Amino acid sequence: MFQTFRQRLLFWFLILISFNLVILAHTNRYLNERQKILETTELIESAYLLLLKNVTVKQDFFSYETTNPIFFKTGESNYLQQYKALEDSLNRTIDRLQHTRKAADFEVHTSLHTLSQRLQLSDSLFTRLIELIHKRGYKDYTLEGAMRVSAHRLESFTELNQTDVLSLRRHEKDYIIRNEQSYVDKLNLLGEDIKKRILKNNNRPADSIVYYLDTYLKYFNEIVTLDREIGIRDNKGLKYQLDQQLSSLESVLQQAVKQAKVTEQSLIETLSFYYVGITVLLLLLSLGISYLIARKITKPLTDLTVYITRFVDSNFSFEEGNPVVRTKDEIGKLTQNFTVLKTEIIGQLKFFKQKVDERTAELATANQKLVKVNEANSRFVPNEFLQFLGRKTVEEIQLGDHVEREMTVMFTDIRGFTQLSEKFNPEENFDFINSYLHQIVPVIRNHNGFIDKFMGDSVMALFPGKTDDAFAAALEITGVVSDFNKEFLARGKEPIKVGTGIHRGNLILGTIGHEHRLETTVISDAVNIASRLEGLTKHYHSSIIVSENSIQALEQAEKFHYRFLDNVKVKGKTKSVSVYEIISSLEPWKLETLELFNEGVQLLKERQLEIARKLFAHLIHQSPQDGAAKIFLKRCEEYILKGLPDEWDGIEVMQSK
Numbered sequence: 001m002f003q004t005f006r007q008r009l010l011f012w013f014l015i016l017i018s019f020n021l022v023i024l025a026h027t028n029r030y031l032n033e034r035q036k037i038l039e040t041t042e043l044i045e046s047a048y049l050l051l052l053k054n055v056t057v058k059q060d061f062f063s064y065e066t067t068n069p070i071f072f073k074t075g076e077s078n079y080l081q082q083y084k085a086l087e088d089s090l091n092r093t094i095d096r097l098q099h100t101r102k103a104a105d106f107e108v109h110t111s112l113h114t115l116s117q118r119l120q121l122s123d124s125l126f127t128r129l130i131e132l133i134h135k136r137g138y139k140d141y142t143l144e145g146a147m148r149v150s151a152h153r154l155e156s157f158t159e160l161n162q163t164d165v166l167s168l169r170r171h172e173k174d175y176i177i178r179n180e181q182s183y184v185d186k187l188n189l190l191g192e193d194i195k196k197r198i199l200k201n202n203n204r205p206a207d208s209i210v211y212y213l214d215t216y217l218k219y220f221n222e223i224v225t226l227d228r229e230i231g232i233r234d235n236k237g238l239k240y241q242l243d244q245q246l247s248s249l250e251s252v253l254q255q256a257v258k259q260a261k262v263t264e265q266s267l268i269e270t271l272s273f274y275y276v277g278i279t280v281l282l283l284l285l286s287l288g289i290s291y292l293i294a295r296k297i298t299k300p301l302t303d304l305t306v307y308i309t310r311f312v313d314s315n316f317s318f319e320e321g322n323p324v325v326r327t328k329d330e331i332g333k334l335t336q337n338f339t340v341l342k343t344e345i346i347g348q349l350k351f352f353k354q355k356v357d358e359r360t361a362e363l364a365t366a367n368q369k370l371v372k373v374n375e376a377n378s379r380f381v382p383n384e385f386l387q388f389l390g391r392k393t394v395e396e397i398q399l400g401d402h403v404e405r406e407m408t409v410m411f412t413d414i415r416g417f418t419q420l421s422e423k424f425n426p427e428e429n430f431d432f433i434n435s436y437l438h439q440i441v442p443v444i445r446n447h448n449g450f451i452d453k454f455m456g457d458s459v460m461a462l463f464p465g466k467t468d469d470a471f472a473a474a475l476e477i478t479g480v481v482s483d484f485n486k487e488f489l490a491r492g493k494e495p496i497k498v499g500t501g502i503h504r505g506n507l508i509l510g511t512i513g514h515e516h517r518l519e520t521t522v523i524s525d526a527v528n529i530a531s532r533l534e535g536l537t538k539h540y541h542s543s544i545i546v547s548e549n550s551i552q553a554l555e556q557a558e559k560f561h562y563r564f565l566d567n568v569k570v571k572g573k574t575k576s577v578s579v580y581e582i583i584s585s586l587e588p589w590k591l592e593t594l595e596l597f598n599e600g601v602q603l604l605k606e607r608q609l610e611i612a613r614k615l616f617a618h619l620i621h622q623s624p625q626d627g628a629a630k631i632f633l634k635r636c637e638e639y640i641l642k643g644l645p646d647e648w649d650g651i652e653v654m655q656s657k
Contacts, residue, residue: 015289023282030275034268036100041264043097047115048253050090055246057083058126062232062239066133072141075134087123094119115252122245129230129238136226143226147172147219153212160209164194172220179233184224191217402510408463408470408502408550409527410449411534412440412477415497417457433457436496439480447473452522458534462522467504467553471560471582474500474544478584501533502546502582504553532570533579540565540581541627548578563590563597565628568652581628589623596622600632607648609640 061079065071094116137144151172154165171187174180195213198206231237414420414436421429433456440459441451449463449470463470477498485495505526512521533545542565551562561583567576583590590597596619603612613636619629 016286020286023279023286026275026278026282030271034271037264037267037271040097040100041261043093043100044253044256047090047093047097048250048257050086050093051249051253054083054086054090055250057086058242058246061130066232067138069139069141072134072138072145080130083126090119115249115256118245118249118252122242122249125238125242125245129242132226132230132238133232136223136230143219143223147216147223150212150216150219154209154216157205157209157212159205160194160198164190168194168216175224179227184221187220188217402508404506404508405464406505407507407526408467408504408553409507409522409524409530410444410459410461410463410470410474410500410502411530412459412461412474412498412500413534414457415499415538417496420494420496436484439484440477443476443480444473447476449473452520460522460527460531462507466555467502467550468555468559470502470550471544471546471554474502474582475560475584478543478586482586498543499534499537500544501530501535501537502544502550503530503533504547504550505529529570529573529577532573533577536568536570536579540631542581543584543587544582546580546582548580551580561591561594563594564601566652590626593619593623593626593629597626597629600629604632604636607644609636609644612636613640 057079061077061083065077065079068077071077135143137146139145140148151165151169154160154168155162167190168187171183171190175183175187191213195210198209198213227233229237231239235243421432424432436457437454437459444451444459444461447463447469448465449461452460452462461470461473463473477500481496481498488495503526505524507522507524507526509520509522529547533547536545537543545565546562551557554560562580563583565579565581567578569576581590583594596615600612600615600619603609603615613633616629616633616636620626620633623629
């Protein structure tokens with residue numbers, strides 16, 4: 001029937017492909033139906049979870065916002081925003097369920113209709129409760145605030161017996177605390193009695209006193225009426241009705257979830273039974289056809305494959321015999337062509353072997369030159385070092401070459417990198433470090449600095465020119481890290497914090513090591529100080545800390561914002577260092593409180609501890625995220641409690657790096 005191998009193969013392949021297409025179509029239908037079943041169940045479960053969150057947000061509102069002055073002042077609440085978002089999500093989920101084709105199989109339409117009605121009722125009750133709670137007020141806000149204003153006005157009248165006023169306020173507070181009717185009655189009786197006595201005495205401000213007394217009683221009784229209608233304290237009124245509706249809603253959805261699980265299991269089992277049966281039948285037919293193909297047309301291919309394998313395993317040197325030509329179709333022609341190809345390959349390999357031997361000697365000579373180049377490259381140093389040492393090429397560098405220069409040293413380090421790296425595998429650690437360095441190294445170079453060395457996540461950089469360059473680089477690194485954190489957060493990772501220390505001083509740059517292995521290094525006390533300043537950023541919760549030497553070396557100091565932090569003796573040093581914090585544009589609150597902070601530090605120097613403590617406490621109230629202010633507040637409190645040392649010089653000794 002078929003004259004060529006290609007025709008026979010195509011015929012059988014078409015049959016196999018047809019069976020596979022049927023299987024794929026059947027599988028796709030099964031997966032679609034199964035997915036619709038699972039999506040319906042997921043929607044029901046999602047509605048139940050959204051309802052639970054909705055209930056939780058409402059309860060949290062009653063627990064926290066009813067005593068939150070911000071809510072009564074602005075009418076805004078995070079819990080109300082969450083409630084609105086959850087309410088919209090729940091309504092959308094229920095609407096999707098009502099329009100889902102598979103919902104009919106789950107028999108949930110009746111439950112959804114009931115759920116929608118009760119949800120609308122609960123939302124109406126909750127909205128009414130919010131209005132009443134806001135109207136009632138809290139402390140100095142709305143109705144309770146107005147009542148307190150009247151009470152304070154009564155307290156200001158000298159003609160009024162203050163014992164009576166105190167009794168009124170005591171009954172008011174007793175009611176607010178205990179929510180008992182007896183205190184309401186006592187307050188109203190006492191108020192009427194006070195009013196009668198005032199009118200009887202007919203004092204000059206009697207009308208004003210009666211007015212404020214009536215206003216106070218009116219507001220108090222309105223608050224009592226609102227408390228009863230709201231019912232939060234005694235779990236009655238609208239609050240009780242809301243709780244009942246929420247409980248009913250939860251019960252309806254919980255029952256729907258249980259029923260959905262049972263229905264889902266039944267539908268999937270039925271669907272799987274039909275799918276498995278049809279799939280097994282089609283697979284058996286496919287296996288049978290495959291077996292026929294193997295018997296009919298694969299024998300010549302198998303023989304040729306075996307021979308080719310022997311030829312390849314012999315490294316293309318097997319010359320004994322040739323494969324047998326069994327057919328006159330394409331496989332027969334392939335066998336003949338392979339015989340010709342085998343002969344040609346063997347001849348070419350012999351020729352190539354001769355040429356390889358000739359090139360081996362040439363490569364040996366080239367390799368010796370390459371070894372010398374590698375030895376020279378192993379002594380590679382930054383181009384900046386070559387310039388300072390007065391050398392043009394790496395080959396000219398000698399052991400012991402050195403030069404003394406005044407430079408600015410910068411150390412920058414990732415905070416808490418050890419804990420962060422524990423969450424990564426080795427590959428992720430290297431990718432993270434390289435990604436981070438890829439961001440900050442160009443910043444250093446763009447500001448006329450160069451990298452002296454990398455120490456894990458730490459970078460030591462030198463700025464041979466202006467100290468302003470180091471300050472500008474440190475501030476830009478802060479911005480780059482902020483952008484880096486945005487990408488980091490988008491991938492679900494924790495943000496990083498970077499600390500930077502800067503100091504200017506004399507350095508000795510040179511080479512150390514052995515004639516077979518050289519390394520450039522910097523030897524200077526300035527390097528140690530810069531490293532310690534970087535460590536102080538952890539203590540003072542700062543991003544950039546610099547020495548007084550660096551500040552004095554600035555050519556355009558007006559371009560930078562900074563504040564004095566402390567006189568410290570860093571670990572390993574006997575002399576104190578005055579340190580300053582550079583303020584970046586990402587810390588506007590520090591600029592807003594700069595004068596207040598400087599005044600507090602000066603008061604601490606002058607030993608006016610109590611005034612300094614109050615000032616720092618006020619500053620922290622304005623800027624609670626100011627870590628340095630918290631340190632000075634704690635220091636003031638300790639000195640007030642324990643007293644200043646007899647020879648206190650204002651210098652803090654650091655016990656850690």
